[in-house]
Amino acid sequence: MTASTALLKSLETLLGPEGHSTDPDVIAPKLVEWRGRYRGTTPFLAKPRTTQEVAQLVRLCAQAGAAITPQGGNTGLVAGQIPDGEILLSLERMRAVRALSPLNDSMVIEAGATLHEAHVAAEGVNRRVPLSLASQGSATIGGLISTNAGGVHVMRHGMMREQVLGLEVVLPDGRVLCALDALRKNNTGYDLKQMFIGAEGTLGVITAAALKLSPAVTSRVVAVVGLASADAALALFHRARHRADGLCAFELMNRQSIAMALKNVPGLREPLAIAPPFTALLEFERCGSNGLEEGIEAMLAEAMDDGDILDAAIAHSKAQEDAFWKLRESLSAGHRTGEPQANHDIAVPVSETPTFLEAAQREAQALSPGARIVAFGHMGDGNIHLTVMAPEGAIEFPREAVLRRMHDLAAGMGGSISAEHGIGVERREELTRFKDATAMAMMRTLKAALDPHGIMNPRALVSVE
């Protein structure tokens, strides 16, 4: 599966001097996972300029039996983008907006463009791509689709899958699947594009996508609410959903997550006058009509009267909105302290979130007495980014046991061990513990049918066996 000198010569000829590199200094940044957890190797960095070049490159690799690792913005969290001797494929030179239609609310954009670039293009015609996440300045359209990225607005707008109207994909034998139609409805056979969304580059290379655009938002309300418990948060979530249209984010933060961010990230402030066990950040959006804020104020006042919430603050300026969100966005950095910890990307049914948090606390303490639980995430989707940290000052920490126990807990509630980060290389072993055996077999059947020689990102997700 490694590349021969003859293959590398052919690729050099195909791609030209601008289209490849073997210079270690150029390649180096792409071989290191951004948190430094993984380091890889590659004999060749390919940077094709067109879909046809990608197709020819894949065909040459297929003929030579050489494997390919595609890499987008290198923001992945499960090491699916780091090569281990494979040819490294970057579409950084393919980032054009091929078409932009405000009247069809659609955009065709190449896979190497960043999400930020897509946002800017959409804003230029008073539209938006309603996917928002911390890494949007680096994460690419191809990577976001291949990992079915989530983020903070999933509860209203869906994951990346829901933004995709069509795809152009180079298949593992070099054929080009052109399914770039920008239609809302198209029931003409299997919806093939779905196969590649979330497939982590194991079934082909996404070269371009037709994306849905949404109307620009004209009014927005951001509020933080203090809560006595996760149960109270669940009640507030349903109240907000039913009584005030336009809820687009419901982020939960436990005290520990805020405390660590306040301690370790400069420039943050406690958002409420109290320091409640749980804090929720709510965002509402609306197009056109006014009256958004009044409805939300009334809803929160009612929740306060009913004793469901402890305190609440609505942002009255852009600066305040930004400050509320900045706190939420600093939570990850807050506990990246170098101390021993186990990180999870759990999803459970939304209704089970409080039960999961309680059980996680209990079980983590049993495995590591004094452990600190940093819990936050997209409660509106049942998606908790849970970190169990060693007790302060502790050096010993049963990381693997904690990871497995938390995964067992989530799975026991009908949950998922990877809500939005994917499987990559890091979670492959855990996946086999939980995935339905028939599902695993069907995944291998599909991989074998579409990539019989196993050249596409062969170490990620699933292998031909």
Add this chain to the structure above:
Amino acid sequence: MTASTALLKSLETLLGPEGHSTDPDVIAPKLVEWRGRYRGTTPFLAKPRTTQEVAQLVRLCAQAGAAITPQGGNTGLVAGQIPDGEILLSLERMRAVRALSPLNDSMVIEAGATLHEAHVAAEGVNRRVPLSLASQGSATIGGLISTNAGGVHVMRHGMMREQVLGLEVVLPDGRVLCALDALRKNNTGYDLKQMFIGAEGTLGVITAAALKLSPAVTSRVVAVVGLASADAALALFHRARHRADGLCAFELMNRQSIAMALKNVPGLREPLAIAPPFTALLEFERCGSNGLEEGIEAMLAEAMDDGDILDAAIAHSKAQEDAFWKLRESLSAGHRTGEPQANHDIAVPVSETPTFLEAAQREAQALSPGARIVAFGHMGDGNIHLTVMAPEGAIEFPREAVLRRMHDLAAGMGGSISAEHGIGVERREELTRFKDATAMAMMRTLKAALDPHGIMNPRALVSVE
């Protein structure tokens, strides 16, 4: 591929007297397409009671090499549900609500339940399944998922695909794929359920589904608007989308479609004081807050001032809402007169709808001078149900030529020849004219990988070749 006597004996034993029928009188209604366009045959009607019975039935058929046609509510429009000698599989005895969770906004329901039954179950906990279509009293959950049904609220809530959180599927060899998790996020490998949505029963039998629930709607506004042109309708669509949040239906009706309904369906009334070239029906919905109607009134007043619309009426009672919708829902019956006609289920980019309507008018006249164009549909999705009718009193009509020309027109604009009805048996030949060759090949690869003996609904959509 036909069933042997030995196989039928085994199936009888498996299913018991309640679970099957060979009585022609019992089977007859299931062999006739509801408009009478197709008639089929079957040696055996299977009515299993449990997923395990479905699995055993499929395994027995697979071993015997006998093909199966699954049928839901028999409301399909492309003959995918009518057997031609295959064993007929009905899940009418599997219609239980297995789980209902208002706090997770989800429901697990068996495939034989009707959409109406799902609506009732959701309403019981103050929630809803936001898919609405004319046949909801008969159409089943399994059929709706297998055909990725659409309807009038797709522009806000998506097609059936978007309602599905999880599926239970019996694969063509009798294995059961259990992917019934009711999670909003679950990036643990290929999203296998997507394969079966819209696959028209060719890859397996859907036995149960986990569906999303949405909050009940607390305010709703229905309006009809008279328009001088389809261009004006497109402008109104975008105005409504950007200026008045909550647009959930935007249905367009040309004069001919309304005129024929008024003539042929009793009890209808012209909705406006004028008889404009185009009429749009708009529906808005909102949860909780009031003020919905004021915003919409202001938006329409502005459109009137700008000269974009000719007239408008907002329903001020449930009776008026129902009357507006009844007109829209009577349009199909309006032109089902027995006169020669060609019916289409076209989608084009929303922006191309006016251009398509103009071109369709021109081309139809060229093929059949004096032809009458009945055009209506879900303009918010670019989905037009276009019928070209022979000139009044004419007997000769170039139906096939018209069909093909309209499909060419749509495809030439990046459109689809089947927006929501699917391919079934009826559109298979047309499909091969338009579908990307690589896509057709990939469909066959997937069919061969998952149903190598071609026993699942073998005449629909795609075959192992």
